[in-house]
Amino acid sequence: MRWMILSADSKKASIGLKDFMKKLGQIDRLDADLGKEVESFYVNMTTDVRDQLDVLGMKSILLTERIPNV
Numbered sequence: 001m002r003w004m005i006l007s008a009d010s011k012k013a014s015i016g017l018k019d020f021m022k023k024l025g026q027i028d029r030l031d032a033d034l035g036k037e038v039e040s041f042y043v044n045m046t047t048d049v050r051d052q053l054d055v056l057g058m059k060s061i062l063l064t065e066r067i068p069n070v
Contacts, residue, residue, distance in 0.1 A: 008055045015052050023049045027062065037066045 041064040
């Protein structure tokens, strides 16, 4: 992770590893039961973390998703 952050080509990658990991740890996943589906979404994500994930090519790991409720 440190290598990815240090080698990022964007000024948006401005969060150091320690702060980035701390902020990632503060993100919570919530699951909402919608009957036939469950929607998972993430809260407490800051803009700088979202930008950092985008710069690192990891934007899709914390996206809202709906899956069938089994």
